[in-house]
Amino acid sequence: MEIAKTPTPPYYAVIFTSQKTDINSGYNKMSSQMVELVETQHGFLGFESATNGIVRETHSGGITVSYWKDMHSIKNWKENSEHILAQKTGKEKWYQSYKIRICKIEQDYEFHKESES
Amino acid sequence: MEIAKTPTPPYYAVIFTSQKTDINSGYNKMSSQMVELVETQHGFLGFESATNGIVRETHSGGITVSYWKDMHSIKNWKENSEHILAQKTGKEKWYQSYKIRICKIEQDYEFHKESES
Numbered sequence: 001m002e003i004a005k006t007p008t009p010p011y012y013a014v015i016f017t018s019q020k021t022d023i024n025s026g027y028n029k030m031s032s033q034m035v036e037l038v039e040t041q042h043g044f045l046g047f048e049s050a051t052n053g054i055v056r057e058t059h060s061g062g063i064t065v066s067y068w069k070d071m072h073s074i075k076n077w078k079e080n081s082e083h084i085l086a087q088k089t090g091k092e093k094w095y096q097s098y099k100i101r102i103c104k105i106e107q108d109y110e111f112h113k114e115s116e117s
Numbered sequence: 118m119e120i121a122k123t124p125t126p127p128y129y130a131v132i133f134t135s136q137k138t139d140i141n142s143g144y145n146k147m148s149s150q151m152v153e154l155v156e157t158q159h160g161f162l163g164f165e166s167a168t169n170g171i172v173r174e175t176h177s178g179g180i181t182v183s184y185w186k187d188m189h190s191i192k193n194w195k196e197n198s199e200h201i202l203a204q205k206t207g208k209e210k211w212y213q214s215y216k217i218r219i220c221k222i223e224q225d226y227e228f229h230k231e232s233e234s
Contacts, residue, residue, distance in 0.1 A: 001169045001178030002214045003134050013132065013220060015182055016164050017120050021230070048134050050167035050180040052118045061118030063167040063180045065132055091228055099227040100122045103130060103220035110216040111208055113138070 004046030004067055009105045011045060012068040014031040018098040027094045030086050037082055038066065043073025067105070074102060121184055122162030126222045128162060129185040135215040136178040144211045147203050154199055155183065160190025184222070191219060 020027075038044055044066070051062030065115075068074045077083060137144075155161055161183070168179030185191045194200060207215075 001134075001136060003178075003214060005138065009218075013218070015130065017118075017130070017182070019118060019120065030225050048180055050178065052167050061120075061167065063165055064181060065134070065180060065182075083197060091230070095228065095230065097229040099225060099226065100166075101123075101126075101130070101225040102223045103222045105218045105220045107215060108218040111212065111216065112214040113208070113212065 001050060002048070003110070004048050006045050006064075006067050006104045006105075006108070009108055011105050012071060012074060013103050013105055014066045014068065014074055015101040015103065016064045016066070016098060017061070017094045017101075018064075020094055023093045026089070026094070030089065034083065034086050038077065039079070041073065041077050041080070043069035044077070045069060071102075118167060120227070121132045121165050121182075121183045123162050123222075123225070126225055128222050129188055129191060130220050130222055131183045131185065131191055132218040132220065133179070133181045133183070133215060134218075135181075136209070137211055140210045142205070142210070147206065151200065151203055154197070155194065158194050158197070159192065160186035161194070163185060188219070203205045 008031055035047075038047065045068055047064060049062065049064040052081040066077075068077075152164075155164065162185055164181060164183040166179065166181040169177055183194075185194075
């Protein structure tokens, strides 16, 4: 789990919160392909992803946040043809439900523990 | 992992991405207390949280997104005295690093698979 290195705000983010079905067939492969593809997109700044793998409530799920230079780049990614196919398969097979929130990052700050010698 | 029920945009979010140290003592208790406390805060709309519990890279970590009515509510929560104490202990013990991003949610949409009969 790496923290994405993003520029000084403002920039944009897509928060993708999902609950999976019990079907996992093909998911890891498609997920890897989408990571490779998104990294080539114009305006892509980075992403962070965390999944609840141990505690299983109704459905396992996760949060992926991708960061973008502007809204135009987000729109282009949404309409990318390979991504559209992944979205379609996701709805058919892997996702019980998801919510996508598009937002403008207005402020950020961070903390890093100093290394102890 | 539940998807937060949030109102029609615009509303606000705090994306908290963290990497933990190896110290876990007291963390779960404090985490539960903060969840109880945040739910009583004015303007709090909900939260989502996912942690990478299985795959351990350099540090385990997670993403927590809390949703808020307005920036004023976010500021109040940041300055809540019990929360400040939790933040202090977090920096001393539990967090190797974290990044906080404050954003305005401008659009959202969702998908729910229909139940099959």
